[in-house]
Amino acid sequence: MQRMEDIQLHMWATPNSRRVSILFEELELDFEVRPVNIRAGQQFEPQVLELNPFGKVPVVTWRDGDTRRVLFESGAILVRFAECRNQFLPADGSARDKTLAWLMVVLTALGPHSSQAHHWSRLAAAPSELALQHHKQLVKRVYRLLDDRLSNAPYLAGEHYSIADIAAYPWIDVWEWTTLNIRDFPSIEDWYQKLRQRPAVARGMGLPLGAVLE
Numbered sequence: 001m002q003r004m005e006d007i008q009l010h011m012w013a014t015p016n017s018r019r020v021s022i023l024f025e026e027l028e029l030d031f032e033v034r035p036v037n038i039r040a041g042q043q044f045e046p047q048v049l050e051l052n053p054f055g056k057v058p059v060v061t062w063r064d065g066d067t068r069r070v071l072f073e074s075g076a077i078l079v080r081f082a083e084c085r086n087q088f089l090p091a092d093g094s095a096r097d098k099t100l101a102w103l104m105v106v107l108t109a110l111g112p113h114s115s116q117a118h119h120w121s122r123l124a125a126a127p128s129e130l131a132l133q134h135h136k137q138l139v140k141r142v143y144r145l146l147d148d149r150l151s152n153a154p155y156l157a158g159e160h161y162s163i164a165d166i167a168a169y170p171w172i173d174v175w176e177w178t179t180l181n182i183r184d185f186p187s188i189e190d191w192y193q194k195l196r197q198r199p200a201v202a203r204g205m206g207l208p209l210g211a212v213l214e
Contacts, residue, residue: 003064003065004062004081005062005063006032006062006063007029007030007061007062008032008034008061008062009021009024009032009034009059009207010034010048010051010057010058010060010061011035011036011057011058011208012035012036012037012038012043012057012211012213013207013208013212013213014038014057014213015114015171015173016057016170017058017074017207018170018204018205018207019074019078019169019170020060020074020077021203021204021207022166022169022203022205023077023081023082023088023163023166023204024081024204025200025203026087026088026198026204027082027085027087027088029081033207033208033209035208035211036048036057037211039213043056043057051070052070052072054072056072058072058077059071060077074107074167075103075107078103078163078166079100079103079163082163088161088162088163088166089163090160095160098157099157099162099163099164102156102157102164103164105142105145105164106156106164106167106168106171107167109142110139110142110146110168110171110172111167111171113138113139113142114139114171114174116131116138117135117136117138118178120132120135121177121179122177122214132179135178136179136180139178139180140180143180143185143188144185146187147185147186149187150187150188151187155191156168161195165191165195169192169195169201170205172188173192173205
């Protein structure tokens with residue numbers, strides 16, 4: 001197992017950040033939260049840009065011997081730490097393939113489409129009903145896919161809880177942003193309620209302490 005010490009998680013109360021804090025809680029890592037208030041523009045401050053030139057959170061830093069390591073992009077962080085701890089991502093075989101495939105669905109579809117729906121439903125300075133409906137339909141397509149999958153398996157990758165579920169949960173938790181109703185997707189709702197009971201999920205969703213996105 002690779003040694004990872006002095007772990008710092010630069011994050012805010014965003015779904016992408018909280019998928020990482022959930023994983024770290026599930027892995028029982030000793031880590032320090034460094035809040036980066038994106039509503040105040042702190043992600044563009046020099047000390048953050050030095051870690052991630054894209055000016056986004058989450059970013060993780062840790063010490064590996066005498067070397068200070070840096071990793072950004074939530075999907076990359078999930079894969080890296082799950083592999084290093086040999087949890088929530090199978091090492092090989094079809095189970096790994098399924099986990100990575102469903103993780104990519106979450107990273108490339110659920111998150112981005114939900115984020116755009118949120119922008120047009122709550123944040124846009126000049127709201128557009130046409131844009132909102134466009135992104136709402138894209139989210140609905142993903143929800144239908146996930147609902148069908150979860151009607152045939154307890155977790156997204158199959159029989160076992162994985163980083164695919166961890167990546168998806170924080171976005172499903174803010175389903176109201178999309179103007180959809182989670183109760184119209186009963187398999188997703190059952191899965192959501194099951195994950196909600198996990199202590200590590202509750203702890204991860206509470207970070208940074210006191211932070212709110214809206």
